[in-house]
Amino acid sequence: MLNFALSRPARITRAHKISAALVATASGAAALALTATPSNAETTAAHAPSTVRPVSANGLPLTAKDRADDGTKGRQLASSVTAGLKVTAVERQGHTAQQAANRSVERKVIAAPKAAPKAAPKRYANNLDGWIRESLDIMKAKGIPGSYEGLHRNIMRESSGNPNAVNNWDINAINGIPSKGLLQVIQPTFDTYHVSGTPHKLTDPIANITAAANYAAHRYGSIDNVNSAY
Structure with a gap:
C-alpha cells in the first residue's frame, strides 16, 4: 500500500490551480508595491540641491563644450582679477609715494625758520x-x-x-x-x-x-x- 501511494502521480485539481493563481497575484502586487516605493537613495537624489548639478544659463545640464568654455572663462576671470589687483597695488604705491612727498614738502615748509625780525635801532639819551x-x-x-x-x-x-x-x-x-x-x-x-x-x-x-x-x-x-x- 505504501509503495503504491508514493509512486502514484499527483493530480492537480481545480482547487490547486486557483490557490496557485492567488499566490501569484499576491506576489505580483507585492512586487509592484515595492517597485512603486522610492528608496532612500532615490529620495535623497531627487531632493538634492540644484546647485550640485552644473547647468547652463538656460537651466539645462552643461555639455562637454560648455564645461570647456566655462574653464576658459574662469581662467580669463582670474586673470582679470589678478590684473585688477596689480593695478590696485601700483595705484596704492603711487598714492603712498605722493603722500610721502606731500609730507616731506609740508615738513620742509614747517621746519623752515622764519626770518628774524629786524631789531629796532637802539636809542640813546641826548646827554x-x-x-x-x-x-x-x-x-x-x-x-x-x-x-x-x-x-x-x-x-x-x-x-x-x-x-x-x-x-x-x-x-x-x-x-x-x-x-x-x-x-x-x-x-x-x-x-x-x-x-x-x-x-x-x-x-x-x-x-x-x-x-x-x-x-x-x-x-x-x-x-x-x-x-x-x-
Missing part, C-alpha cells in the same frame, strides 16, 4: 650818559678798548661834560689849533684817528669821544690808562 654809552658800543664794534669809567673820568677833567668847550690858552691855542670838545682834541689828531661811521665834526660828542679813545688806545693802550692831559 653825557647817552653819548658815552653810544660811543662804547661803536668802540666795541671797532675793537677799541675803554670803559665807561675811563671815558667819564677823563671827560669831566677835560671839559666838565660840555661838548662845545674850547681851550684858548694852552700851546695848541697859541699854535692856532685849540683843543675842542668833550675830550679836548685838536683837529689834526681828530682827522688822523677819526672813527668811520661817526660824523666828521670835531665837536660832535660821539665823534669826539671815539676819536680820542682811538688815539689813547694807540698812545697809551686804553683811555682807561689816561689820568692827566694827553
Whole structure:
C-alpha cells in the first residue's frame, strides 16, 4: 500500500490551480508595491540641491563644450582679477609715494625758520650818559678798548661834560689849533684817528669821544690808562 501511494502521480485539481493563481497575484502586487516605493537613495537624489548639478544659463545640464568654455572663462576671470589687483597695488604705491612727498614738502615748509625780525635801532639819551654809552658800543664794534669809567673820568677833567668847550690858552691855542670838545682834541689828531661811521665834526660828542679813545688806545693802550692831559 505504501509503495503504491508514493509512486502514484499527483493530480492537480481545480482547487490547486486557483490557490496557485492567488499566490501569484499576491506576489505580483507585492512586487509592484515595492517597485512603486522610492528608496532612500532615490529620495535623497531627487531632493538634492540644484546647485550640485552644473547647468547652463538656460537651466539645462552643461555639455562637454560648455564645461570647456566655462574653464576658459574662469581662467580669463582670474586673470582679470589678478590684473585688477596689480593695478590696485601700483595705484596704492603711487598714492603712498605722493603722500610721502606731500609730507616731506609740508615738513620742509614747517621746519623752515622764519626770518628774524629786524631789531629796532637802539636809542640813546641826548646827554653825557647817552653819548658815552653810544660811543662804547661803536668802540666795541671797532675793537677799541675803554670803559665807561675811563671815558667819564677823563671827560669831566677835560671839559666838565660840555661838548662845545674850547681851550684858548694852552700851546695848541697859541699854535692856532685849540683843543675842542668833550675830550679836548685838536683837529689834526681828530682827522688822523677819526672813527668811520661817526660824523666828521670835531665837536660832535660821539665823534669826539671815539676819536680820542682811538688815539689813547694807540698812545697809551686804553683811555682807561689816561689820568692827566694827553
